[in-house]
Amino acid sequence: MGGIRRTLGVWGLAATALTLVACAPPAVGPQEDRITLASGLDAPWSVVPVGDGALISQRDDGRVREMTASGDLRTAGTVPGVVAGGEAGLHGLALRETDGIRWLYAYHGTSDDNRVVRMPVTGEPGALRLDTGDIEEVVTGIPRSTNHNGGRIAFGPDGMLYIATGDAGRREQARDRDYLGGKILRVTPEGEPAARNPFGTAVYSVGHRNVQGLAWDDDGTLWASEFGQDTWDELNRIVPGGDYGWPDHEGIANAPGVVDPVAVWKPQDASPSGIAVIGDTVLIAGLRGERLWRYDSSDPDAEPRSFLEGEFGRLRDVVAGPDGTAWVLTNNTDGRGSPRAGDDRLLQVRLPEE
Numbered sequence: 001m002g003g004i005r006r007t008l009g010v011w012g013l014a015a016t017a018l019t020l021v022a023c024a025p026p027a028v029g030p031q032e033d034r035i036t037l038a039s040g041l042d043a044p045w046s047v048v049p050v051g052d053g054a055l056i057s058q059r060d061d062g063r064v065r066e067m068t069a070s071g072d073l074r075t076a077g078t079v080p081g082v083v084a085g086g087e088a089g090l091h092g093l094a095l096r097e098t099d100g101i102r103w104l105y106a107y108h109g110t111s112d113d114n115r116v117v118r119m120p121v122t123g124e125p126g127a128l129r130l131d132t133g134d135i136e137e138v139v140t141g142i143p144r145s146t147n148h149n150g151g152r153i154a155f156g157p158d159g160m161l162y163i164a165t166g167d168a169g170r171r172e173q174a175r176d177r178d179y180l181g182g183k184i185l186r187v188t189p190e191g192e193p194a195a196r197n198p199f200g201t202a203v204y205s206v207g208h209r210n211v212q213g214l215a216w217d218d219d220g221t222l223w224a225s226e227f228g229q230d231t232w233d234e235l236n237r238i239v240p241g242g243d244y245g246w247p248d249h250e251g252i253a254n255a256p257g258v259v260d261p262v263a264v265w266k267p268q269d270a271s272p273s274g275i276a277v278i279g280d281t282v283l284i285a286g287l288r289g290e291r292l293w294r295y296d297s298s299d300p301d302a303e304p305r306s307f308l309e310g311e312f313g314r315l316r317d318v319v320a321g322p323d324g325t326a327w328v329l330t331n332n333t334d335g336r337g338s339p340r341a342g343d344d345r346l347l348q349v350r351l352p353e354e
Helices: none
Strands: 008-012 014-021 034-039 044-050 053-058 063-067 073-078 090-098 101-109 114-122 136-142 153-155 161-164 184-187 203-205 211-216 222-226 233-238 263-265 272-278 281-286 292-296 305-307 315-320 325-330 345-350
Touching: 034 053, 044 315, 044 325, 053 090, 063 090, 090 161, 101 153, 136 161, 136 184, 153 211, 161 211, 211 281, 222 272, 233 272, 272 325, 281 325
Parallel strands: 014 263, 044 090, 090 153, 211 272, 272 315
Antiparallel strands: 008 014, 034 345, 044 053, 053 063, 063 073, 090 101, 101 114, 114 136, 153 161, 161 184, 184 203, 211 222, 222 233, 233 263, 272 281, 281 292, 281 315, 292 305, 315 325, 325 345
16 A cells, blocks of 8 residues: 654763663583574574574575574575665565465565565575565555654554654654654554554654664564664654654653653664564664663663673564574675675574573
């Protein structure tokens, strides 16, 4: 449907939020707690577990790679119409089965916009295939630019599709309810505005700069990570109709009508992308910070910690893995990192004991 279709820590700025600063990383477990599941990925952006394997998007070439249970990589297909450039290209993936059809949803850039499409996925794990002949538009007309393209998508516990968009460089419109950039959108699986949305449109929250992480905890709370400009990156609790302040505010505002973040940190220590929730822990993948942050959502007084600092370079996405582990996607081949032998990788990481 066209056109409808955001180590150790110290308290900072306000008692309702945490400022995260870079300190010596805490002790972690042995190296076998970090396992390379797959290697040789090219500018990967999003990982979606499927059975004992996963589907992984590659931003620049539009391919969806399947990691099999044995750790081999194969191409499940290429999303049609992907136009890459700058930070745009093939971004977030999400899976949902409806009426016996397993749909892969994909957020990607075209020459004119960012959009969400869906296509059936056929075959069994190890031999998955995108049926691109039956591709459908879900949401179109999301602003596109060289940067600030957002791109994370996820289905919430309510069965609705949530879409994180960037302001596409038009910062003055991020709080404009009629502009799809700088928002979190909430739509049905077919792309219509979801029932009980706060403004009667696809828009769910406003005032974002560049959200690239979405995840829910067991209580149904939606968490989002957001790139700041020069001062503060953010971790936000998302509420329906919430105004998160950009571009008038970055970090803690204490301003009427603005929802403040629960944690903030300097961009050089984070530049957050994908997030995941495991138990009460929100995990935040850091690109420029080259580390994985942990925030205890059950205890706001607890000091957030980071680990993997500098071990694997830039981290783009994180999802829950088996047996309490996390799957972490590196991102050193996107033109901003320093690729190492075997990059990029999908890692399985066991979280350090407290």
